[in-house]
Amino acid sequence: MAKLISRPNMTAAEAMYVPEIAKGLGITIGRFFKNTFSSRGTEGNEIDTIDYPEERRTYPERFRGIHRLTHRADGSPRCVACLCCSTACPAQCIHIEAAEYPQGDARHGYERFPKVFVIDELRCIFCGFCVEACPCDAIRMDSGLHMPPSTQRAHFIFDKEMLMAIPAADGSFETKNPRHEPGDPTHPGVDREHHH
């Protein structure tokens, strides 16, 4: 079935084609001179280019950047080496070796700590599943930094010390979520030795 299209109602100047082309080119050439002879960022200049290394765009608040391991009040990692993050990781880029706190430590028999915590930042796909999986708010991606490129793959292997040295975007190493250590009156848990 053919569809009937009505003829466009053009004036004589429009039907002549050439004046309209000249008008369009006039806009293009005008923009060219305006953008060439006025500096960026001034009124009337319409260049949107970001001069990246000098001028940086602020990342969104929830941008997922490099991981960081959050600290407790005493500077030790919040991580209890439960392996939830490495299990949830679709890229399998997290390697954790758990260890027991020494005898006599208040946390001994209650929770463990990561002896080795390595993230291959090159293999990571920055999905944030590790952050979602973490029950202790120990791993976060709120550093506000993208992972910088490098010339060697070995540079992308981040160990525990490296991950703990990365601050959040606001400069802190802790999180706003409170933590209740064993021995605190607010501590809800029981441990293997002392059942309440």
Add this chain to the structure above:
Amino acid sequence: MGEVTTVLGGGDAGFATTKFEALLGWARKFSLFQYPFVTACCGMEHMATAGPRYDVERFGAGAPRFSPRQSDLMWVVGTISQKQAPALKRIYEQMTDPKYVIAFGTCASCGGFYDNYTTVPGIDKVIPVDVFIPGCPPRPEAVLDGLILLMEKIQNGDREPAVLPPQKIAPLEALLQLRAKPQSGE
């Protein structure tokens, strides 16, 4: 203008002394002709970098050449499968010397989360790679960081790795080591 002062290190006598390699590196780093080997979704971010917002042409690396013989910078953008690896190597060999390779994104750099038999676990298994850009896909800022890193490398005359680094442990030895390792907790 920092680059010019490095090239033209003026002497006390008023002569502009220069090293030919430094001049050559300075000329090369601002005239990169790229060959986009785009295979996957990272291509969208590659286009975003080439677009007017981030404008890779500011670094002189904007013009894509879809012939390897006319290009000296290969962007490997996306997953490389085992079947594609010979083609990638052949295209790399056809490029004009000096040639540089950027592994763009997680998949090209190390296989990413494709832990299977069809995906090459990093194109550095096939061709030498100058710069790895992490991210899935990387932000345009990360891409420009990688490009700036490559430009520094070219200026310094650094051709590492010109050849593939030899694997320290042969696969069979690695397997034997794994078997010899005592199982913890048993």
